[in-house]
Structures are given as structure tokens and as C-alpha cells.
Amino acid sequence: MRVLRGLRALTATFVVFSAAGAWSEEAWTPLEGAAITVLLIDKTVTYPTATQHFYASGRTSYTHGRESWGYWEVRADQYCSQWPPADGWACYDVLTRPHEVRFVGESGDATDGQLKAGN
Numbered sequence: 328m329r330v331l332r333g334l335r336a337l338t339a340t341f342v343v344f345s346a347a348g349a350w351s352e353e354a355w356t357p358l359e360g361a362a363i364t365v366l367l368i369d370k371t372v373t374y375p376t377a378t379q380h381f382y383a384s385g386r387t388s389y390t391h392g393r394e395s396w397g398y399w400e401v402r403a404d405q406y407c408s409q410w411p412p413a414d415g416w417a418c419y420d421v422l423t424r425p426h427e428v429r430f431v432g433e434s435g436d437a438t439d440g441q442l443k444a445g446n
Contacts, residue, residue, distance in 0.1 A: 353424045353425065354424065355422035355423065355424050355429055356422060356423055356424060357420065357421070357422050358404075358421045358422065358423055359404040360401060360403065360404055361401070363401045363404070363405070363406050363421045364401050366421065366423055366428065366442070367381040367399070367406065367421075367428075368381060368382075368383050369381065369382065369383055369444070370442055370443065370444060371442075371443045371444075372428055372440035372441065372442055372443070373440055373441045373443060374438065374439075374440045376391060377389060377390060377391035378390045378391075379440070381399055385398055385399060385400055386398060386399075387399040387408060389410075395410065396411075397409055397410040397411065402416075402418060404420070405418040405419055405420055405421070406418065406419050406421050406430060407419070417432070418433075419431055419432055423442075426441060426442050427439060427440070427441060427442060428440050428442050
């Protein structure tokens with residue numbers, strides 16, 4: 328009986344880890360227009376060594392050792408940002424999967440982050 332209970336617990340653990348592994352391998356979904364705004368507005372994205380918050384006002388803060396401030400907006404089907412003192416805007420395609428966001432630049436380089444609600 329004790330062996331049977333142990334086997335059930337091991338099976339349940341395997342199922343949980345298998346489901347978690349399958350979930351994390353979910354495909355990226357590209358976003359368009361307003362869906363990008365809905366995804367990012369008032370959210371925080373954490374990267375391996377930095378954090379970025381997207382305010383509803385169109386401001387964005389990026390912290391990597393020190394805090395810097397820029398602007399963000401959605402243009403057509405891309406997320407775009409400007410970081411003073413530069414006056415140009417850089418735009419990125421946006422893809423998502425549960426709790427994650429990927430920004431893909433013009434050259435195809437990708438930056439992945441974890442999505443969190445609020446500050």
C-alpha cells in the first residue's frame with residue numbers, strides 16, 4: 328500500500344512538471360495595434376538585468392543600475408520608443424505568450440522579458 332501511494336505521488340509530480348514544461352514551450356503570438364497597448368500599458372517588464380515600466384501617459388522608465396526615462400507609443404503594428412537626448416524613435420514587433428513579451432527589432436534581434444502588472 329505504501330509503495331502504491333509513493334507511485335501515485337511520483338506520477339502526480341511527473342504530470343505537474345510535464346504540464347509546466349509544455350506551457351513554457353508555448354508558441355509566440357504576434358500582436359497588432361491596440362493589442363500592444365493593452366499588453367503594455369501600466370505593466371512592468373523584467374529582463375535578466377533590467378526592469379522597464381510602461382506608463383499610461385506615454386512615459387517609460389528603464390532601470391539597469393540607474394533609472395532612465397523615455398517615451399513609448401504604438402505606431403501601426405509596432406511598439407516604438409524614444410530615449411532622450413536622442414530624438415529618433417526605434418520601433419519593434421511585439422510577440423507574446425503567457426506572462427512573457429518579446430520585442431523584435433528591424434534587424435531581427437529579439438529581447439525577451441517577463442510581464443508583471445503594475446509597478
